Amino acid sequence: MNDTFEIVNLHARIEEREILRGVALTIRKGEVHAIMGPNGSGKSTLANTIMGNPKYEVTGGQILLKGENIVGMSPDERARKGLFLAFQYPCEVPGVRTANFLKLACNARAGKELDTMDFYDKLQEKMKILDIEEKFVRRYLNEGFSGGEKKRNEILQMMMLEPEFAVLDETDSGLDIDALKIVCEGVNKLRGPDIGILIITHYERMLRYIIPDYIHILVDGCLVKSGGPELAAHLEQHGYDWITKDK
Amino acid sequence: MSEPVPTNSPVAREYKEGFHDDIKTLNSVPKGLSHDVVDYMCDVKSEPDWMRRFRHESLDVFLKQEIPPWLPGLRDEFNYDEFTYYVSPVEKSSRNWEDVPIEIRRTYDKLGIAKEEQKLLGGLGAQIDSEMAYHNIQESLAQKGVIFLSCDDGLKQYPEIFREHFAKVIPPQDNKFAALNSAFWSGGSFVYVPKGVKCDIPLSVYFRINAEQFGQFERTLIIIEDDAFCHYVEGCSAPIYTTNSLHAAVVEIYVKERARCRYTTIQNWSTDVYNLVTKRSLISAHGVMEWVDGNLGSKRTVKYPSCYMIGEGAHGEVLSLASADKGMWQDAGAKMVFLAPNCTGRINSKSISGHGGRSSYRGLVQVAKNATNCRVQVNCDALILDPQSRSDTYPTMEVNGDLATVEHEATVSSVSDEQLFYLTSRGIKKEDAVSMIVNGFIEPIVKELPMEFAVEINRLIGMQMEGSVG
Ligand SMILES: Nc1ncnc2c1ncn2[C@@H]1O[C@H](COP(=O)(O)OP(=O)(O)OP(=O)(O)O)[C@@H](O)[C@H]1O
Ligand SMILES: [Mg+2]
Numbered sequence: 016m017n018d019t020f021e022i023v024n025l026h027a028r029i030e031e032r033e034i035l036r037g038v039a040l041t042i043r044k045g046e047v048h049a050i051m052g053p054n055g056s057g058k059s060t061l062a063n064t065i066m067g068n069p070k071y072e073v074t075g076g077q078i079l080l081k082g083e084n085i086v087g088m089s090p091d092e093r094a095r096k097g098l099f100l101a102f103q104y105p106c107e108v109p110g111v112r113t114a115n116f117l118k119l120a121c122n123a124r125a126g127k128e129l130d131t132m133d134f135y136d137k138l139q140e141k142m143k144i145l146d147i148e149e150k151f152v153r154r155y156l157n158e159g160f161s162g163g164e165k166k167r168n169e170i171l172q173m174m175m176l177e178p179e180f181a182v183l184d185e186t187d188s189g190l191d192i193d194a195l196k197i198v199c200e201g202v203n204k205l206r207g208p209d210i211g212i213l214i215i216t217h218y219e220r221m222l223r224y225i226i227p228d229y230i231h232i233l234v235d236g237c238l239v240k241s242g243g244p245e246l247a248a249h250l251e252q253h254g255y256d257w258i259t260k261d262k
Numbered sequence: 263m264s265e266p267v268p269t270n271s272p273v274a275r276e277y278k279e280g281f282h283d284d285i286k287t288l289n290s291v292p293k294g295l296s297h298d299v300v301d302y303m304c305d306v307k308s309e310p311d312w313m314r315r316f317r318h319e320s321l322d323v324f325l326k327q328e329i330p331p332w333l334p335g336l337r338d339e340f341n342y343d344e345f346t347y348y349v350s351p352v353e354k355s356s357r358n359w360e361d362v363p364i365e366i367r368r369t370y371d372k373l374g375i376a377k378e379e380q381k382l383l384g385g386l387g388a389q390i391d392s393e394m395a396y397h398n399i400q401e402s403l404a405q406k407g408v409i410f411l412s413c414d415d416g417l418k419q420y421p422e423i424f425r426e427h428f429a430k431v432i433p434p435q436d437n438k439f440a441a442l443n444s445a446f447w448s449g450g451s452f453v454y455v456p457k458g459v460k461c462d463i464p465l466s467v468y469f470r471i472n473a474e475q476f477g478q479f480e481r482t483l484i485i486i487e488d489d490a491f492c493h494y495v496e497g498c499s500a501p502i503y504t505t506n507s508l509h510a511a512v513v514e515i516y517v518k519e520r521a522r523c524r525y526t527t528i529q530n531w532s533t534d535v536y537n538l539v540t541k542r543s544l545i546s547a548h549g550v551m552e553w554v555d556g557n558l559g560s561k562r563t564v565k566y567p568s569c570y571m572i573g574e575g576a577h578g579e580v581l582s583l584a585s586a587d588k589g590m591w592q593d594a595g596a597k598m599v600f601l602a603p604n605c606t607g608r609i610n611s612k613s614i615s616g617h618g619g620r621s622s623y624r625g626l627v628q629v630a631k632n633a634t635n636c637r638v639q640v641n642c643d644a645l646i647l648d649p650q651s652r653s654d655t656y657p658t659m660e661v662n663g664d665l666a667t668v669e670h671e672a673t674v675s676s677v678s679d680e681q682l683f684y685l686t687s688r689g690i691k692k693e694d695a696v697s698m699i700v701n702g703f704i705e706p707i708v709k710e711l712p713m714e715f716a717v718e719i720n721r722l723i724g725m726q727m728e729g730s731v732g
Contacts (some may be wrong), residue, residue: 120690256670
């Protein structure tokens with residue numbers, strides 16, 4: 016109970032349109048799951064609904080974080096309880112320095128004012144792992160960052176916040192080959208008995224670095240198929256046609 | 263006298279400077295404006311005849327002048343006879359805090375002004391109502407010939423320099439409020455920095471209104487000689503009453519050849535104060551003028567710091583920051599007037615409107631026919647926090663000089679849901695996220711401010727914006 020993240024028969028809509036139509040999924044700490052699925056099938060909707068984006072309305076079902084239903088909670092509350100979302104399109108916040116933002120976020124997560132020196136030591140350690148330059152965190156949050164830099168910044172935030180359950184929405188898109196490897200290594204460093212991870216991706220290549228325990232396929236707002244890591248290679252070869260036809 | 267509104271009343275803005283002290287008045291006049299008041303002031307101040315004539319003439323100009331139609335609300339909003347035009351709780355400006363009357367010192371203690379002195383300041387002045395209670399300059403600067411006095415003392419002690427420069431940049435005819443100030447001016451600073459002297463620590467002045475239904479008309483004259491430098495910083499506050507007060511200042515600045523002046527204002531009047539200020543500088547060849555103008559308070563502000571580039575290669579800059587909260591209308595902006603070739607200018611204006619507040623950017627860029635090859639860049643960004651609030655932009659460009667480059671960019675934005683979700687998804691509470699976004703918005707200007715001001719501004723704006731995004 017205390018080490019599971021459970022989605023129960025989740026329905027959600029945006030602007031009167033139902034996108035998620037009964038999603039069910041259980042992730043235990045220590046596990047890595049992946050969701051794949053065609054464009055528009057509702058992957059980002061699922062990620063946003065999990066994090067509590069007010070744009071999306073839950074019309075049925077539950078999201079249980081360590082047994083507690085978090086539907087209706089504000090995003091910041093969810094984050095402080097250990098949930099994290101790496102955004103598909105991280106947004107820019109002009110004038111707010113990345114390091115200052117990270118410090119406030121870490122304070123919020125810790126529920127107390129962290130020691131500045133300790134914070135910077137940790138920040139530097141994580142930046143080294145992700146091969147991020149010193150001056151990067153002095154820049155304004157995501158402003159003028161390249162696509163790849165933004166994604167790296169998401170993983171840096173995840174490493175700093177040490178969530179218990181994390182959703183990575185297409186973190187691989189926009190990363191070049193070397194960056195993908197570095198970022199995946201970073202995620203692998205985090206991987207362990209204290210965290211459950213859900214990776215959303217279109218491509219097998221990310222899953223070659225971070226080998227998931229389970230792969231699920233989302234089509235039209237429903238998880239239609241689940242399997243082991245071998246499913247990724249199959250999809251890479253055959254696309255989604257065979258599943259949609261099956262249906 | 264009406265009760266001051268308690269500062270913890272449920273208004274949007276928390277205003278810790280809104281207290282009122284009982285301070286004994288030494289000299290004052292009956293309510294209303296008249297030639298008698300002018301005579302009274304000239305007598306109390308023992309002014310020379312030319313100044314007496316100047317004041318009377320200015321009053322006549324004031325009585326004849328109209329408020330331009332583009333300043334709605336100011337034409338009939340108040341009755342000039344409701345204000346008191348001269349209130350002085352001090353005999354003269356002191357150089358020692360010990361000589362300042364104790365109850366005035368108490369006010370400044372509460373405002374944290376006396377402590378300012380311990381910080382690295384080149385000089386400090388403190389005006390209460392009509393007069394400067396305190397004015398002092400560091401010995402090292404005085405020895406280099408830097409003059410930093412109340413404007414009244416400037417007139418007394420340096421009559422030639424004073425008369426040569428006074429009311430030449432802003433004559434009484436310039437506008438109705440300049441005329442009003444010219445008639446009743448009192449206090450303000452007189453600054454003179456001799457050739458080549460770099461005043462690298464700021465001269466700082468604090469203006470306090472304590473009296474009710476009062477008009478404060480300080481007058482500042484700054485002369486920076488060739489190759490010299492000076493940074494002048496001013497702040498202000500007033501009690502919260504249920505009646506209005508008027509603050510109509512005039513600031514005239516001479517930036518001579520290759521000289522540089524930076525003038526920083528943190529205006530934090532209570533929402534009873536009409537703040538109608540004329541600020542202008544004349545910039546000679548290769549001189550640099552920088553106005554850093556922060557408007558955080560007042561009921562209504564009308565102020566467009568101006569740069570008149572009169573010498574080749576002069577540079578003028580206005581960084582303007584306005585925050586309009588409940589019951590406030592910030593009509594701020596800038597003027598850039600190019601009268602010589604190869605000059606450059608930059609206006610960077612940021613405004614925030616929340617809780618039904620209103621802000622306007624009003625800008626004028628003028629390039630004279632002979633002012634060839636000038637370049638000016640205008641950026642003005644408005645952030646509107648809720649649907650009750652409002653922001654307008656009124657840019658005017660008159661370009662006659664050849665080869666001029668004029669860039670104008672304006673944006674209006676709100677705190678986006680996307681940004682809020684992003685920040686809150688990291689555990690940051692919504693209020694803090696709003697405050698972060700707002701402070702981020704003004705950061706390009708705040709980073710130009712002295713450290714302690716930057717901290718204060720972030721605090722004030724954080725407070726003003728609390729609960730303003732639904
Ligand atoms: N603001 C919106 N208004 C209306 N429809 C929306 C909105 N946002 C998303 N949708 C729709 O919801 C559906 C699911 O979108 P979602 O972003 O969840 O897909 P996705 O699986 O993440 O796709 P991709 O692989 O392209 O990232 C799409 O049909 C999309 O057009
Ligand atoms: Mg998506």
